[in-house]
Amino acid sequence: MSILPHTLAPHIASMKGIRHGFFGRQGGVSDGIYESLNVGPGSGDRPKAVTRNRALMAEAVGASGPENLLSCHQVHSDRAILATMPWGDDRPQADGMVTDLPGIALCILTADCVPVLLADRKAGIIGACHAGWKGALGGICEATIAKMETIGASRKDIHAAIGPCIGQESYEVGPDFREAFMEKAPWSGNLFHAGQGDRFHFNIETFVKNRLLHEKVAWVDVIGHDTCEMEEMYFSNRRRNHRDEPDYGRQGSVIMLEG
Numbered sequence: 001m002s003i004l005p006h007t008l009a010p011h012i013a014s015m016k017g018i019r020h021g022f023f024g025r026q027g028g029v030s031d032g033i034y035e036s037l038n039v040g041p042g043s044g045d046r047p048k049a050v051t052r053n054r055a056l057m058a059e060a061v062g063a064s065g066p067e068n069l070l071s072c073h074q075v076h077s078d079r080a081i082l083a084t085m086p087w088g089d090d091r092p093q094a095d096g097m098v099t100d101l102p103g104i105a106l107c108i109l110t111a112d113c114v115p116v117l118l119a120d121r122k123a124g125i126i127g128a129c130h131a132g133w134k135g136a137l138g139g140i141c142e143a144t145i146a147k148m149e150t151i152g153a154s155r156k157d158i159h160a161a162i163g164p165c166i167g168q169e170s171y172e173v174g175p176d177f178r179e180a181f182m183e184k185a186p187w188s189g190n191l192f193h194a195g196q197g198d199r200f201h202f203n204i205e206t207f208v209k210n211r212l213l214h215e216k217v218a219w220v221d222v223i224g225h226d227t228c229e230m231e232e233m234y235f236s237n238r239r240r241n242h243r244d245e246p247d248y249g250r251q252g253s254v255i256m257l258e259g
Contacts, residue, residue, distance in 0.1 A: 009161030040250025096144035115253035167226030
């Protein structure tokens with residue numbers, strides 16, 4: 001890997017033949033509110049800057065070129081797809097990706113939502129998903145694991161890692177939000193801590209971890225970084241809203257099978 005700030009998940013890091021990294025906002029070429037490693041094509045950043053940042057991240061994980069760093073048009077769904085070749089700028093609408101092809105780097109874009117990386121080293125199969133609250137509640141983690149199984153993975157051999165996301169103290173939600181979870185996942189009630197008035201603070205990180213454990217994967221690493229709180233390291237949409245800024249950058253979480 002080239003030198004670009006990133007965080008590793010211990011269990012996936014120990015797997016031979018698999019490269020990954022949870023990248024933040026440091027080490028890129030963007031400026032202003034996008035400073036500096038903004039890798040989100042959907043942002044309002046200069047396209048050339050985003051392209052350069054994505055090339056830097058591709059190089060950092062050892063991809064042969066930025067065209068092999070794949071991101072979806074994320075829509076907060078439960079759709080997971082099989083990545084069989086680079087798809088260029090025509091990004092499919094999905095929130096999960098799976099591949100068994102070496103050299104294809106799966107990249108999840110986030111700015112508070114939960115990035116999840118998955119690896120079955122025995123089968124040589126990897127996956128990645130974007131778990132915002134709608135996707136997490138709707139089953140994107142389960143869908144991604146199921147898609148991995150369709151090409152030969154076994155959930156008992158899948159190691160998962162939850163990357164930087166918004167922390168509970170930063171994630172204030174309203175009663176309608178809590179009611180949606182109580183209706184579909186009543187077991188999650190203890191993940192809501194009372195805030196001021198009718199507000200709650202939700203632990204989406206633990207919610208996603210519990211969903212993964214329920215699927216009986218081998219292990220779940222949790223990075224435990226609060227994207228909203230750690231301004232120097234991460235982009236955050238919630239922080240942007242607090243400041244009434246016009247847009248925000250996206251960081252990337254990447255996993256790839258070595259060629």
